[in-house]
Amino acid sequence: MRELKTDILVIGGGPAGLSAAAAAARAGAEVTIAESDLHLGGQLVKQSHKFFGSKEEYAGIRGFEIAKILKDEIAQYGSRVSTMLNTTVSGYYGDEGVVTAMTGEEEYLRIAPKRIVITSGAQERLIPFPNNDIPGVYGAGAVQTLMNVYGVVPGKRVLMIGAGNIGLIVSYQLMQAGVEVVAILEAMPKIGGYWVHAAKVRRLGVPILLRHSIKRALGGDLVTGAEILELDDNFSQVGETETVECDTICLAVGLTPTNELLWQVGCKMKYVPFLCGHVPFRDKEMRTSNEKIWMAGDVSGIEEASAAMIEGRLAGLGAAKSLGLNIEPGGFEKYWSRLNSLRAGEVGEKIRVGVSAVVVDGWADVQ
């Protein structure tokens, strides 16, 4: 069995992981990135739209271009950063300090890192409705992968479930790929995503049906349509059920942190609804209750990629600092001030409240 040693193992090569790797390598650490997908960049590579935020977080630049910028940044550290693609970390043996991983479907390997940064990201949520298991019901991220990474047409007529940022953005991207979006359903009385993202698809004629949800997917082996219904304030059906013809039902009903590794390690966790699931307690340097493990990005709570990149820098600095390396002076303060500024407004309120429930100054009182 192959065995590797590294200063810092970064688990997940998305925006948070690449940023953590860059910050740690800059401080002089040897970094290994384990990425389960076939390429680095995480969800950034699927994003054809321009990002929000400030210049420091690449606002106004398309997501897949940001992935290139981050990859170029780690490339400048040469062999100090090595990458393993198609490699899924499967477990951490704390007493031995060994991480087990699997490359492809066959090769198992062991990695002995001095420090670990977990940036495993998020996975999509599902909602229950009859026939939600048949082919043609796809996760929104999966649709993005299919069409924006691999250039495959995902369907002809798509019904989008959810008007958060992902539902709105993927609807726009479907139209760019030449796919018809029949409608976007949103169970709440207002859209959850940015208003401007909704305006983009509205002006191209895509209806957004507020207080609407899917009742069932229609079809035997494959989706042929959907029954939709209108909801009242108690989320009970009002009026008649309507039938929509479509060959694809795209679920954009939220994400939840991919936190299995943190559970397995035994990191102290808390269920925080505003962060969309169980997330680890962390100190100001993004260290978890395990003194060898840091984390950043969506696994710390679902937020925008801009925040994930800043958190990644913090975690990379934290891990490098604990190895006794010289990190950029004032780094923590700089990145915290950027994070705080991104989170300062109304849309950041839930994040602020959520994060305040899990950021700790010390571990003595954490249950």
Add this chain to the structure above:
Amino acid sequence: MDLINSHPVLEFSHGERVSFSFDGRSMDGFEGAPIAMALHANGLRIYRRTPKMRRARGFFCAIGKCSSCFMVVDGVPNVRTCVTPLKRGMNVETQEGHGSIKLTPDEAV
């Protein structure tokens, strides 16, 4: 193949076009891209059948987490086709139920 031929923002760089077999039929895909993407581009949607109800399963999460796209690839069952790169001449089969492992004579109990 059902590919996006023109896009206002993105350019696609596909790998080498290679042949593979799906349930005995020859079809084309791009080497290095996941098997599931090649099947989808060929209009195929059903990748396996569930063990009890024989419900259709196919593409779903595209990140190797949900198990919906498990197939038999070169005789190996339960391969995550959404994250397994296509290779020339691969033998891809619809998976029935849990799939079965073919033992070599040495392994047979």
Add this chain to the structure above:
Amino acid sequence: MKASATFESGVLTDERPGAVKPPRDLWEKHKGGLVLVECPQRIPCNPCNTSCPTGAIVPFEDINNVPTINYEKCTGCAMCVAKCPGLACFVVDLTWGEEIALLKLPYEMLPLPQKGSTVKCLGRTGEIVCEGKVENILEPLKDRTKVVHVAIPSDKVGDVRAIEVA
């Protein structure tokens, strides 16, 4: 299916902070046009300001603020139209012709319009408002976001926010 054309579903229904019209007297005589930003929600974003070469889009004290515009400084250059990630900036030149205005809007779809061709002009819910003549197609930032200049009846400048190219 009846889609509600409410503000809560992404349709601007009235003027509000972050979505204001330029002062009428300045607007009517300003060659090159003036910007209209339709960004009425406080979100963390400021590329309209950082891309503005004249400082007309006032620097953000808090990045979550909605944009405010100093119309004395706006030249109608449409750099913000090209840069805005929300595609929320539009430039309207009321001096273009007799009863004809020039609208500069962002476009990221296919097919591309032809210069001189006639296109359908869509309102905020995708309804057809009028026809327009494509006067120019630019790509100021060379980043695939086109800025299309389309001539439309002056009385439709408050309604047209997209084009549909056949």
